[in-house]
Amino acid sequence: MYLELLFFAYLIDFIFGEFHLIKTLYHPIILLGNYIKWFEKKFYKDTIFRGFLLTISLLSLVFIVTFLLSKIDNIYFQALLCSFTISSKMLYDSVKEVISSDNPKYAISMLVSRDTKEMSESDINKAAIETYAENLSDGVIAPMFYLAFFGIVGAFIYKAINTLDSMVGYRNEKYENFGKFAAKLDDVANYIPARITALLISLLFFSKTAFQKFYTYGKKHESPNAGHPISAMALALNISLGGPTSYFGKVKEKPYFGEGKKEIKKEDVKKAISIKLKMDILILASLLLLIV
Template sequence: MLLDAALGEPHWVWSRLPHPAVLMGRVIGWADARFNQGGMRRIKGIGVMLVLGCAALLLGGALQALGPVVEVIVVAILIAQRSLVEHVQAVAQGLRGDLAKGRAAVAMIVSRDTGTMDESAVARAAIESAAENMSDGVVAPLFWYAIAGLPGLLLYKITNTADSMIGYRTPRHEAFGWAAARFDDFLNLIPARGTAFLMALTHGGLRDWRGIVADAGLHRSPNAGWPEAAMARALGIALSGPRAYDGRMQDFPFVNPSARKPLLAQDIDAALRVLWAVWAAVLCLGVILALL
């Protein structure tokens, strides 16, 4: 965690070598092009995830056998605190320049339509992405590493990458990506709730926990609603709500709907402080587990 926070993803390394996440994406992209056609697409998708999962477990075991130095490097590469902070921070910096720069920066981290967003919508999208990716990119990888070492970490990463590429309810991927989406939901059940718990614990204790639980149930995702609801309560703002995908406006309910809705770049700054507080809490837990 300390290596990742200090170094992030050094450009001089990843401009010369493909990042492991990029390699995972290439494999999943190949499988999508090769097998997502014809009949029995759900069965094919299940088979692809079984093969990818077994390969991840075997590769994780082989890497772990190479010793603690390799293990530390792999873990530091596959968690994304510094990268997450930098991408979200770029949105705040862009908004302080002009709205177009903010839209361009947030388009790098969300899949919704950004071309017509106002300042508040850009800030809300960045904060939601920050909350969700704190769980997906930091807490969940570390949780599965703590549970099952490098095999657990690589299994989580390949599943989460597959979900981000093919786990959508679109005509092309609804059947083929079903297994990736469902397995990703399962692997994130505990980390998403743990992230929300740590956000609440580090920002006013657990007095808002009942509200967080209620708000999480309003979200369209079984997991993403938890860190978003906790982030909304920690900052005293409303998140989620209506947004457009592929030119179609979707009327999603707000999370923490009675709170402030107009958001600014300063709210993104506050969200980044929440991320670092949760990071510190996870680091403390890791030290305690190591000592025990």
Template sequence: MTAAWILAAALVLDALVGEPDWLWRHVPHPAVLMGRVIGWSDKTLNNGTHRKAKGIFVVLGLILLGAILGTLVTALGTLVEIVVVAVLLAHRSLMQHVHAVADGLRMSTLQGRRAVAMIVSRDTRDMPPPAIARSAIESAAENFGDGVVAPAFWFLIGGLPGIIIYKLVNTADSMIGYRTDRYILFGWASARLDDVLNWIPARVTALLIALPAGITSQWRAIRHDAALHRSPNAGWPEAAMARAINVALAGPRAYDGVMQDFAWVNPEGARKIGPTEIDVCLTRLWQAWFVTLGGSMVLGLLSLLIG
């Protein structure tokens, strides 16, 4: 069974089952285990001198660990491989978390703030409804890239070692890849490698959102808006989503009590938005998911024809 067919099966399994709570109450989720390894590395090595070198050493260790684990699990057979890939994808879980923001916002602004605080790192205490909706939409678009498209891409490129290495590096970036006094040196390698690993998937994600929305003619504007983002990659899915549902995203927001004046993405789009726009965003992401599934199946058919 080729990687493309395994990916297609895993995408469907993840969409149907998602993250079963009953399972993760009894065994730790792989993401939790990855976090423990990185947390141990941070606690043990992120001190004293040569922190940048130590951070590079950690990333090299994560790559080696991912390669070994991926090779060992692949040897267990196709069925196990499908299950592991499904676990490492996160589409259904993402949809559920973002849908919870829309449901909370329909009940009250407070409930919306509580729900969106589960998926974003910015300050949510004083968020008005439009800012809550923007935060949810931005998080949904960006995490579709990080949690679905990028893992799928690296599985197609490198099998289970590829997807596990990607998830380890991406988890490291989310934990230690910050430009703070503590992590600017130790987390440098993980942040830079995560940028490299997400460079192609971020742009593919934008295309997957744009295709079913019929906005590929706006690609130049999407590219322009993506360049406004502080991340070299996160701006691409956000810019595509902004135009796919005709809303303005980004703009001013607060982190740690400090308001930051970020540029607007698709500034001509609607700014007074709420749960309805979140619902439309989720529809666009399901459409992008179907395109991803279809693309994987086409690759699988091509491999059969060529083989």
């Protein structure tokens, strides 16, 4: 396992968050997105096979580059690169910005794909908590999981899969077929991390209810993974997330996750993101104990 590499990568993200790279460089995740946009522009067809080619070509490129980088025998250099796959600080800062912004609708629109124009304050707060819970898995626990077992190669292969899903994995007219392979692969990649995240949320909030019931509510979500951390967070905070939500001008009748109040306040968002410091301490202390 790559526990020492994971420790330094997480520590870098904890201290610095997202680096602002100089203009001649690009963030590695932006490079992934640029390739996806280029392939789609040049080779898009409304077929599963063409989406399969996109996925395989991107993952092959990522594997080759990261395998070569893994041969550079410098743990701090590798940790710096791996820190780009972990988004704990950026996620926290982004969600915190929603409740501190003078324009919360704009702030939340930067984080979600749902319609934000007619959102109430409660809707905004609900979306912020759902985003935080779901992305604790996608942006923090999952890349850490693959980094721990497969090093820099595993971390960036996961981020490539997740980036593909976030860009083409939509169930709409354009991406229903083209993004299907990427979306299914993302479901597989997130299966274990999503459940670890739900358990971690239950543990850090000392919530027996969340631990016992997150799966019951989580399996109601159309995604096989996203519902579990969202449900754990809702149960831990004694609120209800989910419910009718507007996407691309159409209201989707999503089930409710949780058993508490449906009017979500800023205080609920603050309580949700308060998990970060406890999580940071637990992760860094646990890794340090394992590697010394």
